Amino acid sequence: MRTLRWLAVVAPIALTAPVAIAQSQNNIVKFAFTYYQPHSRTDGGIHGIGVPPGADAEVVNAATVLLTYERLLTPNVGVELVMGWPPKITAKATGSVAFLGDVLTARNLSPVLLLNYHFMPNEPLRPYIGIGINYTRFVDIESTLASDVKMTDSTGLAIQAGVEYRLNKDWELFAAIAKVDVKSKVVAVGANVLTATVDFRPITYTAGVTWRF
């Protein structure tokens, strides 16, 4: 099932890639580690019957690996698809219910499609910036508070800035920082019904190797 989802994500991109622009080395594949640092906040905490005032939750940091593919349309402009191995994200209770500890885990399937601009394409050290969209779907959601938890999908803006450093004709190193707009409504149904809207506000720090071909 997971493989199928990944295929569904990749296939349309591959099919619509502009093959007419035949430049040398306009395909870029990156493999990287990423550190996911959310600065989450809820819309006034956890809502539900009998929930004490000040009950809240926050998402804790996570790490995962990324695979990206970028197609250069010109020497400066490329379209990049970022896919991560879905990291396990954890939310812990805070505020008046901090004693509950970790209350929810989920994996976020979170592809990002970006339009990048690369400065100084012929220099060995090149900055780049990008803007695009992120789509996030939460899967494998589990909670200690309720037997049935659902989270809405999220679509939002993504921006990034990074640098690439050329090692040789085919290989480079890169590092990037990105900010993504991820918001999800959580509905947890057990004996009670709990709801919260979580604005994840993640910043991701990514570093890895680049292969151009």
Add this chain to the structure above:
Amino acid sequence: MKRLRSFAFWSSCAALLAACGGGDLYVPGSGSPSGAPTTKGSFTSIVSFGDSLSDVGTYTPATSLAGDGTPPYFGGKFTTNETSNGQPDANPLGKIWLENIAASLGIVVTPAEVGFGASSVKCPAAAVPALATTCTAYGQGGARVTDPVGIGHDVGALTVPVVTQIANHLARFGSFQSSDLILVYAGINDVLVQFDAFAQTAAQAQADAAAGQITADQANLALFAAQEKAHAAMKAAALELAHDVVTQILANGGRYVAVMTLSDIVDTPLGNSLPAEVRPVLTGLSQVFNLWLREGLTGQPVQIIDTFALFKDAYANPGRFGIVNNTVPACDPAKISAITGGQVTDGSSLFCNATPGAPYNGLRTDADVNTWQFADSFHPTSGGHKVLGDVFRAQLQSFGWL
């Protein structure tokens, strides 16, 4: 920005073949019943299921003046009883909401069962042939939704649960009729039982924490678990009640069916007597019940009378209903204890008589059954019941049924 988001949304849906539709997630309890009658009913019976709030005299023999179960009786209903008026008439004194609504419709309603301990009689009104079909008030003090062991069962209260009350009606009458006005009002005793269990766990946890045997976090976790357990029991009771309504009442011919939610018991002298920090737990038990009752009745052809909102409004605005005191019980526990020879010490209104001048009058000296809301720690006076009856009647009128 909005435009960009909108573009981003659709393009991502297309590009990623993701199922972006769907919108908001379903939240249980956010639906409503639908399909109940909207036309005036031609009612010849009121069929009522419930607990002490709907009890028209099940335990009357327990209030025998002679103490042997024989008349005359000085109590029998969970309100400020009056025994001097005898026959059903327009006088609301000593009557509960159900009797007031019945009287306004020209319908006589009598207890489905009367007795205490091992001896009880079903449909005692049938001794008079003309009244044989009037014994459709099934509410019994202490009764729960499903559990036959209600409050007071250990000391002789019948506490036939609502599920059995409905079965008893079907056994006696075969089915429901479209001329039945069916009122289902139960669950408060489930709240009280669950709250009691929670309170015991809470007291233990607090004592253990105070003694240093557990940490504050462990005590909080114990309280949280106890609250969750109580919520689960209230959810189960609510879904059972909804299931009974659908499979036993609607499926057996019930047409005009109104189901009451539970009010906030915090808005009573009992609630006022609790420490402030546990009151929200008590409120929450009614709310969890109401949520799942609503969920269980979503799409069903019934009407819900939301006592939670209606009573909260009435409690906050007593003057609108002619109430001047909604904090002090009208019945005097000391007097009732004296009248019952020390057997009833909690001031239960079941044993509270309000007949002026009667030697067994159990009212506080300055109490007024018409302007004080509560007879005991949470049952209404006859004046409080008049408010309930008026509020319910207005609801039934708003449904177009009266």
